[in-house]
Amino acid sequence: MKKEVCVITGGGSGMGLAAAKYMPKEKIILVTGRTLAKLERAVTELQEAGYEAYAKTCDTSVRSQVQELAAYAAELGEIKNVIHAAGLSPAMAVPEKLLRVNALGTVYINQEFSKYMKAGSVIVDISSNSAYMIPGFLANKKTFTLADTDEDLFLKKCLKLPKMLKDDYKSSGLAYGLSKKFVIWYAAKCAFDYGSKGIRVCSLSPGLIATDMGNLEAKEGGSLLETAAEKRMGTPEELGFAIASVADERNGYLAGVDVLVDGGSTIGRNYR
Numbered sequence: 269m270k271k272e273v274c275v276i277t278g279g280g281s282g283m284g285l286a287a288a289k290y291m292p293k294e295k296i297i298l299v300t301g302r303t304l305a306k307l308e309r310a311v312t313e314l315q316e317a318g319y320e321a322y323a324k325t326c327d328t329s330v331r332s333q334v335q336e337l338a339a340y341a342a343e344l345g346e347i348k349n350v351i352h353a354a355g356l357s358p359a360m361a362v363p364e365k366l367l368r369v370n371a372l373g374t375v376y377i378n379q380e381f382s383k384y385m386k387a388g389s390v391i392v393d394i395s396s397n398s399a400y401m402i403p404g405f406l407a408n409k410k411t412f413t414l415a416d417t418d419e420d421l422f423l424k425k426c427l428k429l430p431k432m433l434k435d436d437y438k439s440s441g442l443a444y445g446l447s448k449k450f451v452i453w454y455a456a457k458c459a460f461d462y463g464s465k466g467i468r469v470c471s472l473s474p475g476l477i478a479t480d481m482g483n484l485e486a487k488e489g490g491s492l493l494e495t496a497a498e499k500r501m502g503t504p505e506e507l508g509f510a511i512a513s514v515a516d517e518r519n520g521y522l523a524g525v526d527v528l529v530d531g532g533s534t535i536g537r538n539y540r
């Protein structure tokens with residue numbers, strides 16, 4: 269019998285790597301990202317912890333690389349879990365890059381992996397609580413639908429408002445929020461598209477978490493803590509556990525929803 273494979277994009281660091289450590293030891297773990305050295309360090313850590321683990325580089329914003337990754341994973345065994353944690357934050361990239369990596373990358377991952385996945389498997393797409401700050405009227409479903417049919421027009425429409433903002437960080441912040449709003453919408457869409465095949469799809473939205481990315485965004489994102497019930501940043505381990513729980517087969521009835529793991533900061537904005 270084929271061994272089960274858990275693929276983790278962005279698995280070389282942060283909450284992706286933390287999630288790997290909560291997966292059952294019987295599964296093969298495949299970590300991926302753009303930086304080989306980082307992935308190799310993660311594989312060593314996982315092997316020392318008793319996992320059979322592999323690394324393969326992939327830029328998830330390039331469909332052909334995602335296709336190669338999915339084919340490689342399918343050769344290792346039966347793809348049972350895809351945890352898509354790869355992403356960039358506002359301080360890391362310009363608006364177009366953020367949309368290409370966070371939004372279109374999610375399209376490529378879900379589409380290419382679902383071709384190999386069978387009943388009882390799961391995709392967890394990592395979004396962000398920033399998505400909840402984007403007003404509903406900006407999350408235009410007609411625009412989002414274009415991601416499957418006309419990528420250039422999708423990017424043009426999503427970039428219209430961010431491009432109007434003079435402040436670079438605010439412009440990237442809006443593009444980031446939109447890209448993550450898209451992730452929630454797209455995961456829900458895929459839950460229905462793939463549901464009949466028995467592939468479960470969810471998204472999970474972290475709040476401010478003390479990873480490399482979170483620490484980089486801590487100054488701007490720190491204001492989120494004011495409305496949180498937990499007055500601190502989340503830890504990668506807390507998020508790793510939450511992600512692994514959503515990906516667990518025993519959570520088989522959790523589908524098409526976003527799981528908000530943000531210490532209460534989003535609900536806190538409206539609660540008082």
Ligand SMILES: NC(=O)c1ccc[n+]([C@@H]2O[C@H](COP(=O)([O-])OP(=O)(O)OC[C@H]3O[C@@H](n4cnc5c(N)ncnc54)[C@H](OP(=O)(O)O)[C@@H]3O)[C@@H](O)[C@H]2O)c1
Pocket residue numbers: 277278279280281282283284300301302303304306326327328329352353354355356357369394395396397398473474475476477478479480481482483485
């Ligand atoms: N930390 C937070 O406060 C926070 C809050 C809300 C949401 N999130 C989301 O949580 C996810 C995980 O982030 P993290 O906090 O764990 O940060 P992290 O440690 O920086 O992890 C992100 C990973 O994504 C990989 N990556 C970036 N661009 C990629 C690309 N084009 N193709 C493949 N891999 C790529 C990075 O590796 P390479 O650079 O080597 O490719 C990195 O290992 C992200 O999607 C992020 O947006 C984080």
